[in-house]
Amino acid sequence: MGRQSISLTEPVARLVDALHKLPGIGPKSAQRLAYYLLQADKEQVKALSEAITMVKEKVSLCSVCFNIADSEKCEVCRDPQRDASMICVVEKPMDVLPIERTKVYKGLYHVLHGTIAPTEGIGPDQLRVRELLARLRDGTVKEVMLATNPNVEGEATAMYLQKQIGAMGVRVTRLARGLPFGADLEYTDDVTLTGAIQRREQIS
Amino acid sequence: MSSSKTYRTEGVVLRRSDSGEADRIITFLTPDKGKIHAVARGVRKPKSKLYGLVELFTHSSLMLAQGHSLDIVAQGETIHTFLPLKSDLQRSACAFYVAELVNRFTLEHEENRALFDLLIHTLEQLCCEKNVSLLLRHFEVNLLQCLGYRPNLHRCVECNALLQPVTNAFSPAGGGILCPGCVKTDQMARPISVDAIKVLRVLQGFDFATASRVRIKQGLAQEVEQVLRSYIEFLLEHKVQSAAWLDTLKGGDLASPSPSYPVTSAS
Numbered sequence: 001m002g003r004q005s006i007s008l009t010e011p012v013a014r015l016v017d018a019l020h021k022l023p024g025i026g027p028k029s030a031q032r033l034a035y036y037l038l039q040a041d042k043e044q045v046k047a048l049s050e051a052i053t054m055v056k057e058k059v060s061l062c063s064v065c066f067n068i069a070d071s072e073k074c075e076v077c078r079d080p081q082r083d084a085s086m087i088c089v090v091e092k093p094m095d096v097l098p099i100e101r102t103k104v105y106k107g108l109y110h111v112l113h114g115t116i117a118p119t120e121g122i123g124p125d126q127l128r129v130r131e132l133l134a135r136l137r138d139g140t141v142k143e144v145m146l147a148t149n150p151n152v153e154g155e156a157t158a159m160y161l162q163k164q165i166g167a168m169g170v171r172v173t174r175l176a177r178g179l180p181f182g183a184d185l186e187y188t189d190d191v192t193l194t195g196a197i198q199r200r201e202q203i204s
Numbered sequence: 205m206s207s208s209k210t211y212r213t214e215g216v217v218l219r220r221s222d223s224g225e226a227d228r229i230i231t232f233l234t235p236d237k238g239k240i241h242a243v244a245r246g247v248r249k250p251k252s253k254l255y256g257l258v259e260l261f262t263h264s265s266l267m268l269a270q271g272h273s274l275d276i277v278a279q280g281e282t283i284h285t286f287l288p289l290k291s292d293l294q295r296s297a298c299a300f301y302v303a304e305l306v307n308r309f310t311l312e313h314e315e316n317r318a319l320f321d322l323l324i325h326t327l328e329q330l331c332c333e334k335n336v337s338l339l340l341r342h343f344e345v346n347l348l349q350c351l352g353y354r355p356n357l358h359r360c361v362e363c364n365a366l367l368q369p370v371t372n373a374f375s376p377a378g379g380g381i382l383c384p385g386c387v388k389t390d391q392m393a394r395p396i397s398v399d400a401i402k403v404l405r406v407l408q409g410f411d412f413a414t415a416s417r418v419r420i421k422q423g424l425a426q427e428v429e430q431v432l433r434s435y436i437e438f439l440l441e442h443k444v445q446s447a448a449w450l451d452t453l454k455g456g457d458l459a460s461p462s463p464s465y466p467v468t469s470a471s
Contacts, residue, residue: 024224118300118446119219119307152260152290152300159293180250189256190285 012038064135066111066128068093076109083107085142089132089161091115091149099147107145110135115153116160124160132161136170143171150177150192210278213237214265216323217258218307222248230258230277231307232266235320239310242268242275256282261289261299261327284324288331297453298336300446302326302343308440309351319350335416337425337454342415344432345407353439356380357405362389369398374431376438394434400427 008016012034020030037045061067062074065087069075076082076096086107090096091114099105112127124130135141144165148154162172177195179188188196215232218239223229226248232240244258257264257280266280289299306323310316326343333339348354359366360383361375373382373393381401382393403424406415420428437443 116449118297118449119304121445121448123449123452152296155290156293156296156300159291159296163293183251184253187253189259190282191256191259191287191290194287 061111065109066113066131067096067109081106084140086145087132087135087141087143088145088147090147091154091157095147095149105145107143112148112157115148115157117153118156127157129161129164133164133168136165136168141170143173146172146174150175210267210269212265212267213240214263214283215240216263216303216320216327217260218303220244220258220260226252228258229274233306233310233320233323234266235317236315238314238316239307239312240268240275241312242266242277243271244277247277253279256285259285259290261286261303263324263327284328286327286331289327294336294453295330297446297450298330298340299327301340301444301450302330304444304446305344305347305436308442308444309347316350319347322346322350329412333412333416337429338416338420339412341403341425341428341432342407342412344436345404348435348439349408353379353435354408355404355435357401357408360386362386367401371395371397372401374435376435379435392438394431396431397424397427399424400431403428404431 015034015037016027016030019025019033020027022030025033037048058070059068062069062077063072064077065074067074067076069077071078083106087110088099088105088107089110089112090099091112093111096109096111099109110128110132112129112132114122114127116123116127132144136144144161146158146161148157158174162174165172176199177192178199179185179192179196185193213232213234213236215234217230218233219231220228223243226246228244228247230242230244232242234240244252244254246252247254247258254277256262257266258277262282263284263286264280264282267278268275269278286299289295302323306319310319322343326339329339330336355374356379357367359380360372361378361380362382363386365383365385367381367383370384372384372395373387373390374380374396375382375390375393377390377392381396382390387393403418403420406418407428433444433447
């Protein structure tokens, strides 16, 4: 980074540095973006910088489900139409979007903000697990749907939650694991296929 | 791509981390090239053909293409998925621990076939063994041996005298046992009982099938675990992160036996 920064003027170098810190942005992409912003009209750049500032000032975590929210409670938790007897547990706020897009799920959410990752030193205490268990205590919630990712960490988290929640007498379900639409059997991994066979559906 | 060289190997996934939009950087342990890092392109998309190959603890045959900084996983085939390690909480915690130790103790491109065999063998046994904690101790002792850190359990590491059946001390820095006369030479040395030394000798000298016939009371098992952990953490100069998760599971009522899962056999 340093070598290029010398030939750039100070404000541009600062911008390149700042962009480089974003995830997935390498030094070349950072330069490309900085150059683009330099060329773009003032209005557009202003809108971007305001959007960035706003997101830090106005957005916080929902006090109930820990999804991102623009007030104390998020949109879903505020909506009286949602089914309060069901909670869908996801790893991160971004996971709520695809589930909402299906328009099939009408219940509430709970965002853990991570998964159990033993090698990174992340256990249940580093996640929003205690808050989830607290939400189940008053008996309103009848079902918890675990929607952590179908990988080793996501499975470990789901198994842990299942044991904790199952002991409280609440029904626990897990998103089904099967073949993605448009997939090819030939390339399907054994774990997915084993699951798909074990949980096969009767169609007639 | 067509000009790049490809090579074949096999490997077990020790670690993976997200990179870019949908890529993952995978750490494999291979029998012929030691530990290697390679990038699996697009593997976070649901229809990726590589997904099954590069999930944690999976053993696959691989074809890799040499890249500029990192090699690229081109294609491959699963040899063993070790399914119970992914569908059983206790066993998955053990596998995390095993993979972390192997990852931390190895450097890139250092061939160690014995270590690879030990890893495969341990993961296989972890899928079905009831006494997983003794299996982990057996793994630790053999791991240390593979790496050249085999502790000396027969003579005092300071004065070389044969050990007597009294309470001696384990010295992580000395790599073995200190007799009562030499204890003061290492401040970090901790007392070790006669029985604990015997258990360690059995783990060191016999395969797991034989070693698992020995009945060990809980207190003694804990002592052996503590001795090995202190030695391992001394060598790594680092805490073993996933040990905390194992301890968490051991503590609560979570240690209840899990339903049995079918073990997929290696093809």
